[in-house]
Amino acid sequence: MAQEAVISKFPNPFPRPKGYSGIWSWITTVDHKRIGTMYGMTAFMFFLVGGIEALIMRLQLARADNDLVSPEVFNQLFTMHGTTMIFLVVMPLSAAFFNWMIPLLIGARDVAFPRLNAFSYWTFLAGGLLMNLGFAFNSAPNAGWFGYANLTEGAYSLGNNTDFWVIGLQVLGIASLAAAFNFLVTIINMRAPGMSFMKMPVFVWMALIVQILLVLAFPVITVALIELQFDRLYLTNFFNPDAGGEPVYWQHMFWLFGHPEVYILILPAMGIVSEVLPVFSRKPLFGYPFVVFAGASIAFMGFFVWSHHMFTTGLGPAATSAFALSTMAIAVPTGIKIFNWIGTVWGGQVRLNSAMLFSLAFVALFIVGGLSGVTHASPPTDAQQQDTYYIVAHFHYVLFGGSLFGLFSGVYYWWPKITGKYLSEKLGKVHFWLMFIGMNLTFFPMHWLGLDGMPRRIFTYSADSGWERTNEWVTVGAFIIALSIVVFIVNFFKTSRSGEVAGADPWDARTLEWSIPSPVPVYNFVNIPQVETLDDWWAKKYPETVAHEESHDSDTEQVAPAGAEDLQPLVPKVSPEERLGEDHGIHLPDGSYYPLIAGFGLAFFGGSLMSAWWLTLIAGLVMFYGTLGWIFEPVNDPEDHH
Amino acid sequence: MAQAAITTENHGVEHHEETSTGLGHRKLLMWSFLGSECMFFGSLIATYLVYRNQSKVGPWPEEIIDVPLTTVSTFVLLMSSLAMVLALNYTQRNRPNLARFWILMTAALGSGFLGFQAFEFTEFFHEGLTPRINLFGTTFFVLTGFHGAHVTLGVIWLLVMSGTITPKGMGAVSLLATLLAFYLGMVGVLGMVDVIPDIEGSPSVIIFIVGVASTVIAGVWHFSMKTTMSVKHQAENLEITGLYWHFVDIVWIVIFTVVYLVSAGDGPHLSEGLLNG
Amino acid sequence: MTTEESGTEQQRPNFLRRWLWHGDYRYLVIPTTYAEEPEPEGESPFGRAPATWKRKWWDWTSGDHSTVFFYIVIGSILSVITLSEYWIFTTDLQQVWVNSSLFALSAIKFFMVVAFFMHLKFDNKWFTYLFGAAFFLAIAIFLSLLALLDKLNG
């Protein structure tokens, strides 16, 4: 009855590319798995860049009164290190796992908006490059990852350094927001039949909460950056004290975003760990609903603690006490999660492989970071610790010991699913132990450096401060971490050439992604699974253990019989030719050039604001063209089409 | 009677069998986007309120704000919201001509609102209020400017939507022609109020006339394309456009209250807070 | 009052009654859905042409559906509120009363547009939860920010 919309008359010089091989098929891809891979690879590259920045800083600080780098370069290094690690490493690595795993874990063939997904990736890449472009002009951002006003105001930050930061972050924010809407809709709307919310894997739950945080927290930083950018480029007065503006207001806006942001960084890792621990303990997650609701309440409370970053700005006794209380309260749901993880491992048949080691280390190191966090939830203590290396120790325990260990755990855990091969366990364990030792050697001594009064963000210190010996060890630790990363890279290349082939379900795991072949065919699932319970795949493999579960037997009795390889016939066999899906009558969306054009156009547009108006005009046209082309591109997306 | 017309349970509201919630992906996307926009405009309005009465020099709101004028432009935007909901109503009832008419009315009223804003901005400039002069100027122009940018985007979107339900389809030429028509109409308004100092007197009047005329022609042209084509398949897309449009309207409802009605009396004296000031 | 559900012309003798009473329940009957099947040919941009009127023009629901008239009524109420906002603005009542009633009126307008023009009243509850949660969280966050900066009480 309803005839086709006649909207395709718009000139479309780039028809949707078809096919699944060659470089262009990657550039124009809209497949969530390929986009996930690209996210992961790009983020890892940025990880190396940020790591090198850190190593240079550590070399500079290894000796008192050192002059390896100038103060100006040091400022650029710590600013870019922080910004890179947060926005270009941990967030996109999480996005890589969201991309790869959300559809697989909920039994879907792709995300809700495949082209928007590609747009997110290209915008992220372009924004990351724009942010780093400052180095090429010798004006990389240099005012800290929090960009405090009025250091960042035009009068105090000459040159384009801060402009690269402001605009780069703005572009990255748009990429994150686009991805967040996409995943949000995907999780709400594309769960396999039968998968109610309380049957969703915890990783998907944490992903959902992260998307909600992104959607609600990023607009705040968007506005703050707009205000700063207007101050810098168009001489408005938002943070200009001469006209009555308040630099402290920037801090409010920044931390209003900034504290939810730290949960955006940690919750994905918590989700991964909550998947890994049950699998390698051969037990269901202890207290699933508690883990879920603790995550949700952390997210909600996270919006009302921002001022704990500003205790020393003098908020007044009432406000300071209120924020101290809310900050201490947020440690409660965090603690609940920790007990649940411990309860999961307790009494299980623990297999200590690399993935499990990283997850266990996550729990341990996160406890250290969480405890130091609680110490500076107390304002008088914080007044002593603020702006010292103690804070640096705190957030590296939660971000490195927490987020990165969790993400590496995910890498080892899902690698066989993604590539069809195992990462070498031997090298994996070397990687783990080097990283674990290096991490503690680097960051634990920072606690006492900080309590001894060593300030953060200083480019050198005098010899009579007594900090030199400790700083030496810290630098040694940093290089041990670097070595562990080298081991990981070796592992990557070695196993990609001659790795051991993994089956569909090598870990005898619990969730849907293990019910399909490894590596995953383009269409993921031949038949969309019908979900009946939490950990549905496990229940299908071992129905008898579920019966136990329902009769409330003790946890240990649920341990399944070993020898799960017998159950492989449950996984459909797919030949390589069949992987493209046409045989099964499954049609997947073709690629598209427009997300790429729109994404790079956007970053180009942002960057051009620093230069001539005609460049802005050209960039604006590119962006506009990319968007219109996108809108008018003939739709062949099965999800889009009724 | 009317009862007889009721046929099925879910009528024109699209139901998506294939999604977990039965809701369309895009509509869900739009609602979460609007949730996000609450935080966006919330931040901008909060900034305005934080800096209210913090300016060190004038011009002050009491010398600048013209409440009667803005009441009229608020009314215009409100009426565009009504036009929007009627456009959706007729799209769902599969009346292409009426749908197109009301879509274009929405866009025209939206452009009218933008014309008011352009007029207001120019007047303020003439009276010495610029984004640089004081905090009031800074916060006022950035808040209302970003709202205006949202309206502009909405107008373009509406025009694209009107193109997608013409029988001939939205060719590049017709899209560009309609955009140009509306653009000229806007420039005409701007020209009338001297935003472009170089175009004074007769040229701007000519541009204005050309703009209005081409808007009318575009409208008539669209309206004249009588057809029986089905437009129901566009109902959900138009509904999403409409959600965006109404949201921009409710943001203005808040701005009108906070920035105009409540702040209109602000002067060099200190304010007494949100309720008393 | 009649106990029969819906019905014929005789059971709905006047429009006031049809608006305010619905079966046994005393409440303002508002439409429960917003989309409708095609109307007969021949309408004008403002509604049905007189010749094809099948219902009374003041019917603001057709069965469960909202009608053009319903939207026009809502639009008029919104306009009247806008006008009275202006009127309140010009009075010289105490500032507290002026400001409080202005905020109250704009809240009413806000929720009317959201409920009827954006159809949250009729639509799936998911949308209400999504938008409502975000909206009230935004209000809570920014009110606490303003309170923290002492901007609420001067």
Ligand code: HEM
């Ligand atoms: C138990 C939970 C936590 C508590 C009570 C807590 C508390 C705090 C406090 C009070 C500060 C401000 C210290 C100061 O600047 O004086 C702080 C800083 C910080 N926290 Fe946490 N935190 C917790 C968890 C986390 C998590 C999970 C992350 C990230 C994954 C994180 C990342 C950070 C970062 C990056 C900073 C430093 C920001 C900067 O000044 O550059 N925290 N934390």
Ligand SMILES: [Cu+2]
């Ligand atoms: Cu914090």
